[in-house]
Amino acid sequence: MAELGFEVLGVDIDANRIRQLSAGDTPFYEPGLAALLRSNLEAGRLSFTCSIAAAVDHADVHFVCVGTPQRPDSQAADLRHVDAVISGLIAAGLGPRSLVVGKSTVPVGTTARLAARIAAAAPGAELAWNPEFLREGFAVEDTLHPDRLVFGVTSGGRAEAVLRALYSRMIDASTPVIVTDYATAELVKVAANAFLATKISFINAMSEVCDATGGDVVELADALAHDDRIGPLFLRAGIGYGGGCLPKDVRAFQARARELGVGPALSFLGEVDAVNMRARARAVRLAHELLGGDPMNRAVAVLGAAFKPNSDDIRDSPALDVATALRRDGAHVAVYDPAAAANARDRHPNLHIADSVIGAVAGAEIVLVLTEWSEFRTLDPAALRRHVARPVVIDGRGVLDPDAWRGAGWTYRALGRPPRP
Numbered sequence: 001m002a003e004l005g006f007e008v009l010g011v012d013i014d015a016n017r018i019r020q021l022s023a024g025d026t027p028f029y030e031p032g033l034a035a036l037l038r039s040n041l042e043a044g045r046l047s048f049t050c051s052i053a054a055a056v057d058h059a060d061v062h063f064v065c066v067g068t069p070q071r072p073d074s075q076a077a078d079l080r081h082v083d084a085v086i087s088g089l090i091a092a093g094l095g096p097r098s099l100v101v102g103k104s105t106v107p108v109g110t111t112a113r114l115a116a117r118i119a120a121a122a123p124g125a126e127l128a129w130n131p132e133f134l135r136e137g138f139a140v141e142d143t144l145h146p147d148r149l150v151f152g153v154t155s156g157g158r159a160e161a162v163l164r165a166l167y168s169r170m171i172d173a174s175t176p177v178i179v180t181d182y183a184t185a186e187l188v189k190v191a192a193n194a195f196l197a198t199k200i201s202f203i204n205a206m207s208e209v210c211d212a213t214g215g216d217v218v219e220l221a222d223a224l225a226h227d228d229r230i231g232p233l234f235l236r237a238g239i240g241y242g243g244g245c246l247p248k249d250v251r252a253f254q255a256r257a258r259e260l261g262v263g264p265a266l267s268f269l270g271e272v273d274a275v276n277m278r279a280r281a282r283a284v285r286l287a288h289e290l291l292g293g294d295p296m297n298r299a300v301a302v303l304g305a306a307f308k309p310n311s312d313d314i315r316d317s318p319a320l321d322v323a324t325a326l327r328r329d330g331a332h333v334a335v336y337d338p339a340a341a342a343n344a345r346d347r348h349p350n351l352h353i354a355d356s357v358i359g360a361v362a363g364a365e366i367v368l369v370l371t372e373w374s375e376f377r378t379l380d381p382a383a384l385r386r387h388v389a390r391p392v393v394i395d396g397r398g399v400l401d402p403d404a405w406r407g408a409g410w411t412y413r414a415l416g417r418p419p420r421p
């Protein structure tokens with residue numbers, strides 16, 4: 001929003017983070033974000049504070065962008081942070097011209113509940129829900145060039161006009177703007193993530209069937225993709241989805257459906273989740289098999305720690321899940337990731353985090369490629385072979401060229417693909 005020319009004040013309760021951001025340091029890796037942060041700090045359009053009262057004084061529009069992680073005790077979303085922000089805004093004296101705009105992913109029904117709280121405590125203030133569809137690794141691009149905007153508003157209010165005016169600096173007439181009620185806006189977000197997760201689990205389910213029949217899931221996905229109604233995207237088979245969004249959104253959506261008495265409508269999402277978790281277990285089993293059944297004290301290299309490329313996010317990372325399982329089974333696991341090494345080192349002290357691909361694969365009896373970084377796509381199998389103890393690779397993300405790796409003397413294996421010589 002600062003890049004678009006607005007004067008933006010960012011608020012967080014974490015004083016360290018506020019100091020860091022004020023000094024121009026981004027707290028996580030996201031392509032293009034560091035430059036954007038610094039240029040807008042320098043231009044004086046962006047500043048940070050721990051004071052929610054300062055935010056209430058500063059602006060009439062307040063974006064709520066806090067996380068809604070999975071609750072530790074259930075599959076439901078933890079709404080503590082969202083509730084705390086609304087309480088903070090109300091306590092700080094939200095004015096009658098204010099518009100609160102929710103970006104967080106929330107269970108359907110949350111906005112109506114929060115709107116009632118605001119109406120009771122801050123008459124005249126309005127609430128809109130405007131879900132966020134950005135992808136990590138493309139956050140800047142997706143934010144500045146959204147493929148659609150969804151405004152959940154109440155009829156007769158001024159929220160739609162305010163939001164249209166705000167976003168007019170970002171979009172042109174070709175960007176779809178969907179103005180709808182609160183419930184639909186909330187549902188668009190979780191339905192989109194549930195659909196994406198379903199596509200991934202669909203192809204991973206086909207991968208299980210391929211393993212049982214000798215079929216090849218990559219050729220199957222390619223053939224399916226020629227049907228425009230299916231398309232090629234999110235049909236990459238492998239070790240499944242992870243991150244801070246898809247896994248918890250799929251679970252929270254089911255939990256909410258059960259609360260609403262429509263649990264059976266979303267019970268298939270339980271299968272989507274189960275297929276997804278099985279993909280990780282299948283990769284571990286394949287590694288066991290290729291190690292002759294016993295991973296104890298064997299040297300294993302894992303390339304990738306982030307849940308996806310162009311990110312240092314390791315939340316619910318399938319790669320680290322597989323690495324940890326092999327470590328638990330007694331293997332010596334060395335992990336390399338171009339961006340997530342520091343996070344992996346912090347959270348997984350029992351894994352050896354190497355500083356380079358070569359550092360990770362040196363002496364390895366099996367190499368697992370578990371995050372689809374482009375750095376791994378372009379690895380030279382002949383050169384790498386000289387560093388390993390046994391040239392065996394599991395391509396957990398379908399990023400390697402099997403012919404090139406086999407041609408260089410590697411045993412190449414992938415879930416859902418027949419073990420060709």
Ligand code: UGA
Pocket residue numbers: 105132133134135136137193196200233234235236237238239240241242243244245246307308
């Ligand atoms: C996801 C959605 O794609 C965004 O639209 C949404 O805004 C975001 O969640 C959110 O809720 O905030 P993100 O978590 O950044 O974005 O990651 P994705 O690009 O969806 O990838 C998720 C996982 O699926 C990754 O682990 C990726 O490796 C895996 N994946 C993706 C596959 O296994 N196969 C595929 O074909 C595609």
